[in-house]
Amino acid sequence: METQFTPILSLAGGALIGLSAVLFMAFHGRIMGVTGILRGALMPAGFEDWSTRVAIILGMVVGPAVYLLLFGAWPVVEVPASQGMLVVGGLLVGLGVSYGGGCTSGHGVCGIARLSPRSIVATLTFMATTFITVFVIRHVIGG
Template identity: 60%
Template sequence: MDTAFTPFASTLGGALIGAAAVLLMLTLGRILGATGILSGVLAPDSRDDFAWRAAMIAGMITGPLIYLAVTGGFPTVTVPVSTPMLLVGGFIVGLGVIFGAGCTSGHGVCGMARLSRRSIAATLSFMAATALTVFVIRHVIGG
């Protein structure tokens, strides 16, 4: 399995995520964590709370549509696993979000920037688990 090396796109994407996190903190004093934003849309604390969260979700949905309009197509994405495996993986990630009190974007981007000990521990944990998973899949199982 080859991994595409995309330094320009990755750097640009990271910069945009960082800018979005900073702007959300500056304008609303809120932390950019994707699962927290989604859960707040499903069970909002107030009408104002729902509005900014819904706008963020709408942006996440319309971003790829803007890409489509500008380029005329979506990037090709190949996922080398079956749909049931994707569902199992999504379920495991969901459990991690619950037990980890947040997602990778909340802990890894915003929590680390605030020097949160909990976020630093969470980020180290999921990065170690990711490295172990990739090693096992590529070198032990042979995927």
């Protein structure tokens, strides 16, 4: 499998994610970590908090429909893994989020922006693990 490098789209996506995190912090005074938002939507502390979290989740779900309206086709997403592997991967990510005190968006985008030492270490750990995993799958196993 060959991965396409799309620097302009990646830069635009990263800028939009960063802008949304800054605006969420400015207007709500909270970090925009997706895991925390999902957890709060499932176990709400109050209606206003719940409605904000649900709005963010709906925005993530509706995003591909907006793409469809703008470009006339669904975004192409290729996942070269079985459903079983996706389930195992999801469970491992959930476990990592629990032990790591947050997800990649919370640590990588918001935590590093706040110069949080814990988030910097967590993000370096995420990245090192990703590099090692890709190397092993592509060059050792030959996937």
